[in-house]
Amino acid sequence: MVEPFGLRLRERIDAFGPLCVGIDPSRIAIEAWDRTDTVEGLEFFTLAMLEASIEVAAAIKPQVAYFERFGSAGYRILERLLSEARDSNLLVIADAKRGDIGATNEGYAEAWLRDRSPLCADAVTVSPYVGLGALESLFVAAQDTGRGVFVLAATSNSEGRLLQTARTDEGERVEDFVLRSVAERNNRDDGLGTVGVVLGATRERPAFDLALLGGPFLVPGVGAQGATPSDVGRLFVRSARATVLVNIGRGISGAGPERSALRDAAQRWRDDLSNCLS
């Protein structure tokens, strides 16, 4: 029997706190460490961020776009990261924002959620523009394998608001529709937190009662994007906090490249977040 994703995540958060380290090897981030923006620079940045996360963070979140910049050679570095994170007791959320219609999502499920794939992660982020029903094969694959899917609900950027607060013909806002559909999906089967959502810390609390989600929250927007750990505390009532994972990327990488400075920064964020979510 595979242990469901929600339980695995809660165990890690209990043990290490709510920090998720965002690994964002952009050109700018790599060059800020006085490295060249090459596959070698990508590898150096990635492995240093991984090392800083071990036994400090519950999870890491590599941003797939920055690996994809280098094509198959960049994906080889991502594969190495996935494999080393697995050996280091870190959950990996592949931040890929995937999502398509029909059978295509079986392809994405095979890529990110199936054991035999070299890109297999603990969870993957997906975009719901194609409709929640279209993502079902990803949810099924995650449930089968004890992995997770995080669906974008309210993103941390301001440009997303207009679309995400549009109202369906039933009068529900799109972000609430996503939250409610995920809650229904989590309650329908015994997936125990298979489907989570992405909820920006820069946004107001949605109308939908977050304590009813039945799945984890991935919260970007803290640090460089302007929200604080206290904002996250305000977003979630106490009963919704057990599986809240807060992403910090530039707030940690900005302290690098020195290993001990990276680790100190990660620990400070972990402690701040733990205080605000306890």
Next chain:
Amino acid sequence: MVEPFGLRLRERIDAFGPLCVGIDPSRIAIEAWDRTDTVEGLEFFTLAMLEASIEVAAAIKPQVAYFERFGSAGYRILERLLSEARDSNLLVIADAKRGDIGATNEGYAEAWLRDRSPLCADAVTVSPYVGLGALESLFVAAQDTGRGVFVLAATSNSEGRLLQTARTDEGERVEDFVLRSVAERNNRDDGLGTVGVVLGATRERPAFDLALLGGPFLVPGVGAQGATPSDVGRLFVRSARATVLVNIGRGISGAGPERSALRDAAQRWRDDLSNCLS
């Protein structure tokens, strides 16, 4: 000076007709050709579909999910496809449905739209859940390099309707908001068709006047998904037809693996589509 994407696409459509061959190497498709679902099977399927498209289609649309299933090894096959298509006078639309916030899209732009990338294509599909403004760096990169971006507007699946027909606070449907925003983006700069949209042939004609888009249309949903070439003809008034590209995937691959049968199927679809869009 780089020739804008809209012009390059129109030239191909004038020369070869409106067919875009969908290259969808799913497990099911590969096994239907009596090949094993391995990297070798992926390569065989992909190159046979490419060969059937040369001088019959204006463009090909590889579905990136099916390459990603094999991780970096699958991406190496996609890179080979991109390079061989370039030598064969075919435009390539990478069907990746990418899209994220802020600087992350610079990563996706580098991956899919910049010359130095091994994954560089002529255009890439993107998802607008994060807001149209968030995608600006992709539009800028496309304009700089004479490449294109296709934004999901109304997808061909039924599950997408509820979200895509939700109304913004100004009372506009999400799909119309996407179409209007793309039209404004195309009119703002001299990108000449840099930004296109994905519009399913299975959907009704949106309220927004398609003739005003100022960019190309990528139309899925014909064939296996139920719509016909006549449905595409009904969707577009004559003045909007110059840059309509209709994707056919399973309708062609289902005739394989024999090379001449694939080519015959592609030619039949091309002729049918040309008739309905003339």
